[in-house]
Amino acid sequence: MFFHCTFFLRRYTRFSAFFVLASVAGSILVSLLQRFSTPLDADVTVTKGNEFEDYYLKRELLMGIYEKGFERPSPIQKESIPIALTGSDILARANKGTDKIAAFCIPGLEKIDQDNNVIQVVILVPTTELALQTSQVCRELGKHLKIQVMVTTGVTSLTHDIIRLYQPVHLLVGTPGRVLDLVKKGVCILKYCSMLVMDEADKLLSPVFQPSIEQLIQFLPESRQILMFSATFPVNVKDFKDRYLRKPYVINITDELTLKGGVGVYGSFDMVDLAVAQAVNTLNSVSASKQCHFPAIFNFGDSNSDTGGLSAAFGQAGPPHGESFFHHPAGRYCDGRLIVDFIAKKLGLPYLNAFLDSVGSNYSHGANFATAGSTIRPQNTTLHQTGGFSPFSLDVQFNQFSDFQRRTQFFRNKGGVYKTLLPKAEYFSQALYTFDIGQNDLASGYFHNMSTDQVKAYVPDVLAQFKNVIKYVYNHGGRSFWVHNTGPVGCLPYIMDLHPVKRSLVDEAGCATPYNDVAKFFNRELKKVVVQLRKELPLAAITYVDVYAAKYSLISHPKKHGFEEPLRACCGHGGKYNYNLHIGCGAKIKHGGKEILVGKPCRDPSVWVNWDGVHYTEAANKRVLEQIVDGAFSDPPIPLNMACHRNL
Ligand SMILES: *[C@@H]1O[C@H](CO)[C@@H](O)[C@H](O)[C@H]1NC(C)=O
Ligand SMILES: *[C@@H]1O[C@H](CO)[C@@H](O)[C@H](O)[C@H]1NC(C)=O
Ligand SMILES: *[C@@H]1O[C@H](CO)[C@@H](O)[C@H](O)[C@H]1NC(C)=O
Numbered sequence: 145m146f147f148h149c150t151f152f153l154r155r156y157t158r159f160s161a162f163f164v165l166a167s168v169a170g171s172i173l174v175s176l177l178q179r180f181s182t183p184l185d186a187d188v189t190v191t192k193g194n195e196f197e198d199y200y201l202k203r204e205l206l207m208g209i210y211e212k213g214f215e216r217p218s219p220i221q222k223e224s225i226p227i228a229l230t231g232s233d234i235l236a237r238a239n240k241g242t243d244k245i246a247a248f249c250i251p252g253l254e255k256i257d258q259d260n261n262v263i264q265v266v267i268l269v270p271t272t273e274l275a276l277q278t279s280q281v282c283r284e285l286g287k288h289l290k291i292q293v294m295v296t297t298g299v300t301s302l303t304h305d306i307i308r309l310y311q312p313v314h315l316l317v318g319t320p321g322r323v324l325d326l327v328k329k330g331v332c333i334l335k336y337c338s339m340l341v342m343d344e345a346d347k348l349l350s351p352v353f354q355p356s357i358e359q360l361i362q363f364l365p366e367s368r369q370i371l372m373f374s375a376t377f378p379v380n381v382k383d384f385k386d387r388y389l390r391k392p393y394v395i396n397i398t399d400e401l402t403l404k405g406g407v408g409v410y411g412s413f414d415m416v417d418l419a420v421a422q423a424v425n426t427l428n429s430v431s432a433s434k435q436c437h438f439p440a441i442f443n444f445g446d447s448n449s450d451t452g453g454l455s456a457a458f459g460q461a462g463p464p465h466g467e468s469f470f471h472h473p474a475g476r477y478c479d480g481r482l483i484v485d486f487i488a489k490k491l492g493l494p495y496l497n498a499f500l501d502s503v504g505s506n507y508s509h510g511a512n513f514a515t516a517g518s519t520i521r522p523q524n525t526t527l528h529q530t531g532g533f534s535p536f537s538l539d540v541q542f543n544q545f546s547d548f549q550r551r552t553q554f555f556r557n558k559g560g561v562y563k564t565l566l567p568k569a570e571y572f573s574q575a576l577y578t579f580d581i582g583q584n585d586l587a588s589g590y591f592h593n594m595s596t597d598q599v600k601a602y603v604p605d606v607l608a609q610f611k612n613v614i615k616y617v618y619n620h621g622g623r624s625f626w627v628h629n630t631g632p633v634g635c636l637p638y639i640m641d642l643h644p645v646k647r648s649l650v651d652e653a654g655c656a657t658p659y660n661d662v663a664k665f666f667n668r669e670l671k672k673v674v675v676q677l678r679k680e681l682p683l684a685a686i687t688y689v690d691v692y693a694a695k696y697s698l699i700s701h702p703k704k705h706g707f708e709e710p711l712r713a714c715c716g717h718g719g720k721y722n723y724n725l726h727i728g729c730g731a732k733i734k735h736g737g738k739e740i741l742v743g744k745p746c747r748d749p750s751v752w753v754n755w756d757g758v759h760y761t762e763a764a765n766k767r768v769l770e771q772i773v774d775g776a777f778s779d780p781p782i783p784l785n786m787a788c789h790r791n792l
């Protein structure tokens with residue numbers, strides 16, 4: 145693909161952009177070649193008197209200014225640069241163009257301390273194309289300085305932007321919504337940002353952007369300076385000025401001819417938006433040096449991440465489990481792989497073997513202590529009583545882990561085949577420890593006919609026990625923790641079928657609100673526990689992952705993710721939710737001496753969210769992983785492959 149677009153930027157200035165997209169070995173290489181012709185506009189030629197030297201700018205900045213083709217300050221530059229350098233707020237009426245962009249880039253670059261790796265200047269613009277153009281002008285002007293410029297807009301990759309922000313950024317150019325998003329995620333820190341520029345303020349103060357901008361201002365330090373540039377001064381601009389600018393210096397450069405000529409210049413760029421986005425991502429891309437190299441995974445959990453534990457102890461989960469991927473039962477309550485399998489795959493590690501699976505297991509890259517039906521708190525019932533919870537509760541899983549650690553090292557030291565089957569000693573501190581447990585602690589209360597309030601009341605006890613286990617693992621060397629919160633229990637067919645709620649308590653997605661409210665309560669409390677643990681365990685990196693939100697989005701917006709009936713089980717036997725407690729997925733009946741499969745799977749599990757009334761399909765698990773892998777659902781918002789970092 146090749147795009148070439150040329151259009152008039154100003155009366156006498158031509159701007160042309162080339163986007164070259166070449167597909168190289170399956171990956172797209174985007175190179176951005178952008179040239180701005182020398183600004184030979186009337187504004188510059190009529191400038192008299194002032195010289196750039198008069199502003200006592202840094203030598204390197206002056207070099208950039210001259211190399212960019214500016215000989216003398218244009219009227220808008222002449223007015224705004226010296227005032228901006230004094231730290232004053234400015235409201236400037238100015239038309240579009242490179243010289244206007246330079247009028248705020250120059251003081252911005254001058255004020256940045258390049259040895260201080262924090263965001264010091266933020267430039268907000270209404271469109272991606274203007275963000276790109278602005279960053280390009282700032283980069284060119286600052287090319288002899290060691291100032292890092294970053295662009296972020298709604299079309300750049302959130303993942304790339306998050307990763308990019310771990311590297312030094314001094315000047316950030318972006319659209320308000322995205323910048324606010326990054327600020328709220330805690331990755332974009334504005335407390336050292338002393339200059340905020342709002343370009344095309346009349347457009348920025350449209351109802352779409354204004355609330356975001358007002359929120360953003362709250363994150364700036366008290367001593368912030370705001371520069372507003374606008375082609376017109378409508379009421380919203382004046383109003384904003386009165387509320388947020390402090391004794392602003394008002395610049396009113398008018399050039400009616402230019403104003404008319406400039407209308408509609410931006411915005412004709414949409415067709416290359418993708419190219420712009422990719423070009424920006426390329427500019428923002430960073431080295432892979434911050435990636436963690438997890439040599440192993442140790443997982444703790446319930447059926448959401450059981451890869452064979454319960455099957456090893458209580459008999460195999462029979463067909464059709466495993467049919468989509470393994471083509472035979474594989475110890476998973478799923479048609480294929482689980483989230484933990486996709487995590488392993490993403491980290492380049494083998495799928496985890498269950499600790500309890502003594503035949504054919506290879507633990508060289510980790511082990512899985514999860515079993516279906518596990519709870520955090522030990523239950524007082526057995527698997528065959530109400531609800532059917534696993535005896536391998538989290539405390540038991542920890543004991544197994546502890547034993548595993550000690551015994552694997554003993555055997556590894558014997559050499560031979562043990563060396564290839566068991567993890568190295570150092571893997572216990574380098575590994576990723578994943579946790580997905582708690583859902584059954586909530587469900588067990590419902591099976592004991594407790595009210596949601598009664599269940600809520602014991603959540604603190606459940607979480608106190610969870611917290612202890614994380615501490616024990618830490619004391620055994622664990623450092624990187626990836627903690628899934630609990631999913632929307634109230635959207636699961638088995639809960640809705642067995643414990644139906646009144647119509648008025650069903651949400652717009654069709655889920656039972658009371659159960660989801662308890663899950664959300666559990667998650668809020670879990671998050672608090674994670675915050676406490678971060679304080680108590682100084683060397684631990686603990687990532688809290690909002691799996692609830694990722695799963696709920698599959699159920700509330702199934703079409704968007706390629707799914708059809710999110711509330712019915714793919715594999716089951718009739719009823720509103722295709723779920724029947726007594727005739728589960730894979731159940732058979734004897735009829736006339738013949739076995740007949742009555743708990744049948746749907747034809748195409750890849751378009752179903754729910755597999756058997758309790759568990760998600762492989763397709764849904766894959767979608768969940770895709771959503772969470774880049775950190776968009778995490779606190780802190782770091783990607784999976786960076787989860788070893790405590791402070792980024
Ligand atoms: C700016 O200048 C124009 C033209 O001289 C004038 O009409 C307008 O009122 C001025 N605006 C302000 C805010 O001073
Ligand atoms: C099991 O019983 C003990 C003793 O009565 C009680 O303290 C504990 O909370 C019970 N556990 C659960 C999960 O109900
Ligand atoms: C165990 O798995 C590792 C990594 O996949 C492999 O290198 C090793 O040879 C395996 N051991 C055996 C005995 O198969």
Ligand SMILES: *[C@@H]1O[C@H](CO)[C@@H](O)[C@H](O)[C@H]1NC(C)=O
Binds near residue numbers: 591592
């Ligand atoms: C819960 O209530 C149902 C219906 O009233 C009853 O059949 C069941 O035995 C009760 N379960 C427990 C654990 O009390």
